[in-house]
Amino acid sequence: MKKAVIVLSGGLDSTTCMGIAQEEGYDLYPITFHYGQRHNREVIQAQKIAQYYNVKDHIIVNINFLNQIGGSALTDETLEVPTEGVSDEIPVTYVPARNMIFLALASAYAEVIGAEAIYIGVSAVDYSGYPDCRPEFIQSMNETINLATKAGTTGEKIAIKAPLISMTKKETIETGLRLNVPYELTTSCYNGEEEACGKCDSCLLRLKGFQEAGAKDPIAYKK
Amino acid sequence: MKKAVIVLSGGLDSTTCMGIAQEEGYDLYPITFHYGQRHNREVIQAQKIAQYYNVKDHIIVNINFLNQIGGSALTDETLEVPTEGVSDEIPVTYVPARNMIFLALASAYAEVIGAEAIYIGVSAVDYSGYPDCRPEFIQSMNETINLATKAGTTGEKIAIKAPLISMTKKETIETGLRLNVPYELTTSCYNGEEEACGKCDSCLLRLKGFQEAGAKDPIAYKK
Numbered sequence: 205m206k207k208a209v210i211v212l213s214g215g216l217d218s219t220t221c222m223g224i225a226q227e228e229g230y231d232l233y234p235i236t237f238h239y240g241q242r243h244n245r246e247v248i249q250a251q252k253i254a255q256y257y258n259v260k261d262h263i264i265v266n267i268n269f270l271n272q273i274g275g276s277a278l279t280d281e282t283l284e285v286p287t288e289g290v291s292d293e294i295p296v297t298y299v300p301a302r303n304m305i306f307l308a309l310a311s312a313y314a315e316v317i318g319a320e321a322i323y324i325g326v327s328a329v330d331y332s333g334y335p336d337c338r339p340e341f342i343q344s345m346n347e348t349i350n351l352a353t354k355a356g357t358t359g360e361k362i363a364i365k366a367p368l369i370s371m372t373k374k375e376t377i378e379t380g381l382r383l384n385v386p387y388e389l390t391t392s393c394y395n396g397e398e399e400a401c402g403k404c405d406s407c408l409l410r411l412k413g414f415q416e417a418g419a420k421d422p423i424a425y426k427k
Numbered sequence: 428m429k430k431a432v433i434v435l436s437g438g439l440d441s442t443t444c445m446g447i448a449q450e451e452g453y454d455l456y457p458i459t460f461h462y463g464q465r466h467n468r469e470v471i472q473a474q475k476i477a478q479y480y481n482v483k484d485h486i487i488v489n490i491n492f493l494n495q496i497g498g499s500a501l502t503d504e505t506l507e508v509p510t511e512g513v514s515d516e517i518p519v520t521y522v523p524a525r526n527m528i529f530l531a532l533a534s535a536y537a538e539v540i541g542a543e544a545i546y547i548g549v550s551a552v553d554y555s556g557y558p559d560c561r562p563e564f565i566q567s568m569n570e571t572i573n574l575a576t577k578a579g580t581t582g583e584k585i586a587i588k589a590p591l592i593s594m595t596k597k598e599t600i601e602t603g604l605r606l607n608v609p610y611e612l613t614t615s616c617y618n619g620e621e622e623a624c625g626k627c628d629s630c631l632l633r634l635k636g637f638q639e640a641g642a643k644d645p646i647a648y649k650k
Binding site: 266267270272300308313315338341344349 | 486488492525526527534536539540568577579580
């Protein structure tokens with residue numbers, strides 16, 4: 205059976221990718237990064253999601269590096285997570301080169317296990333304006349991966365699949381609901397508490413998506 | 428003063444890059460990866476080299492990941508380091524996507540400290556045949572970095588500098604000797620012992636380089 209590595213954060217988008225990759229006939233190999241986020245809720249939820257999909261192997265990678273260098277509100281406790289909504293600028297929750305780092309590590313893993321695809325749940329539609337969520341980044345990264353790896357240079361190329369890249373949050377949620385994606389296990393809030401704050405960029409995008417999809421978000425929010 | 432991140436392994440090539448970047452007027456910010464090599468001799472030597480250059484900051488990054496996934500004789504103790512010389516095939520000492528991972532991490536660091544260049548000591552001439560040492564990889568990676576980062580998309584682009592890419596080992600050593608690069612502090616042997624083996628690919632390339640440059644290699648070899 206053909207294999208796919210899934211960059212699984214425990215969030216709504218990456219979990220939807222689990223459902224899509226399964227539907228597309230792949231054996232799922234999720235990879236989750238513990239990169240010095242303020243909280244480890246994402247990792248715990250990713251484990252529950254991997255269990256739900258009954259995967260053979262779920263690799264959890266500790267990279268303290270992003271915490272070591274700082275520079276983001278998601279990894280640096282001296283920076284505040286903003287709550288004033290999505291703006292046009294790159295926000296302080298941007299983690300330097302995060303998706304590039306994740307995809308570089310995922311492609312090494314793909315090469316070792318012989319996977320032909322890497323799924324990543326980025327979207328360039330309802331998103332926070334991070335440069336590494338855009339299609340031109342994904343395409344360039346894919347070319348780079350195939351120049352960097354033994355797999356890519358000997359013919360068995362690795363394909364990055366970003367099935368949500370042109371989807372609105374509404375469309376992502378509709379796709380996931382059709383595929384029985386366990387949204388009750390996903391976590392999106394930047395603050396990582398048991399109940400989501402409902403105010404950060406990530407919560408706002410998620411809530412808007414469920415509303416537009418005419419569905420109820422199954423996770424708990426603070427009153 | 429303008430800043431450069433130097434991917435510093437403690438080897439001959441990356442240490443030569445320290446000398447070149449200094450000559451080119453950069454403030455040096457070496458970054459060293461402890462990625463689950465069989466030995467930590469490289470890290471210890473890199474620290475001595477950073478000290479020699481009197482750098483303001485030397486960041487050492489622990490990524491156990493490559494060890495966790497295996498797939499290389501340099502990180503997997505069940506694989507033998509070969510001693511039968513340099514061949515045309517990609518050898519088992521190839522570490523999956525290593526330079527891509529290093530450059531992805533280095534670019535995040537460059538972005539946080541505001542460095543405009545990243546030096547990496549790859550060469551496509553006297554090398555072991557790793558795909559991620561070729562100029563087409565470096566160029567593609569550079570484009571990807573500038574698409575992935577805030578720095579790259581807001582105009583202050585990051586440049587990957589690979590000054591050794593077209594140099595033979597002889598030319599690299601001649602350059603380094605001219606710049607007083609402390610080759611006595613560098614380590615190249617895959618086995619990482621106090622005295623170099625003189626037999627692995629890396630030792631063979633180094634010895635040939637010194638011989639062709641008409642200079643004596645200042646490190647100790649096993650009798």
